[in-house]
Each structure stands twice: as C-alpha cells, then as structure tokens.
Amino acid sequence: MRHPLSIPIGLTLAALSLQAAAGIFSSAVPPTRYQDETSARIQTIDPAYIGDVCGLLMRGPPPVGMAYVACVQDGRVYMPNPCAYPDEPYAATLCHELGHVQGWSREHPG
Numbered sequence: 001m002r003h004p005l006s007i008p009i010g011l012t013l014a015a016l017s018l019q020a021a022a023g024i025f026s027s028a029v030p031p032t033r034y035q036d037e038t039s040a041r042i043q044t045i046d047p048a049y050i051g052d053v054c055g056l057l058m059r060g061p062p063p064v065g066m067a068y069v070a071c072v073q074d075g076r077v078y079m080p081n082p083c084a085y086p087d088e089p090y091a092a093t094l095c096h097e098l099g100h101v102q103g104w105s106r107e108h109p110g
C-alpha cells in the first residue's frame, strides 16, 4: 500500500511542520484511530532527492500543484534526512537517535 504525503509546491518541510502544528494542514493528519504509538522502518533520504525518490516509488508525479515531501511503500517510510533540519527540535532529536542507530556511542564523541 502506498501513501504519499504531498504539499503545495513552494512550501518547505519546515513550513509544513509549523503549519501542521497550527492545524492549517489538518487534512494531512490522520484520524486519531491511526495515531497510536507504532514502529516502522524509516529510510532517510537527502532532502534534495526526496521528491524524485517518492515520484519513482509512487510511479508518477504528485497531483498538479503539489510536491512529495515524504511517502510510504510496503511499510517503509521514506523521509527527508532529519539531520538537514537541526533547528527543528523533533528533527534534531530524530537525527541524534538515528546517529546511535548507526553506531554513535552513548558518550556522544565528536
């Protein structure tokens, strides 16, 4: 099952997260019955290529006037690399933890 997340062209991911928090993109938020804690496989992608990757996975471009910012295919979430958004607390936290997933020790060496 494929689930693309798309936003109007011209908006940045940062803008998306800020506006989603304010409820502007409430249609992009799933109903509460789909908001339980869960686990998923995440593939991070260079933000410059997330549109291309999702376009290939979705086998086509997003609807006119929209752009892919993330997508899901076969249970794997394709997201822009959170380390590209160090000023966003949630993204920075995920970047930190994904560093540990890749072997960064708990002592946090530089």
Ligand SMILES: [Zn+2]
Pocket: 096, 100, 106, 108
């Ligand atoms: Zn840590």
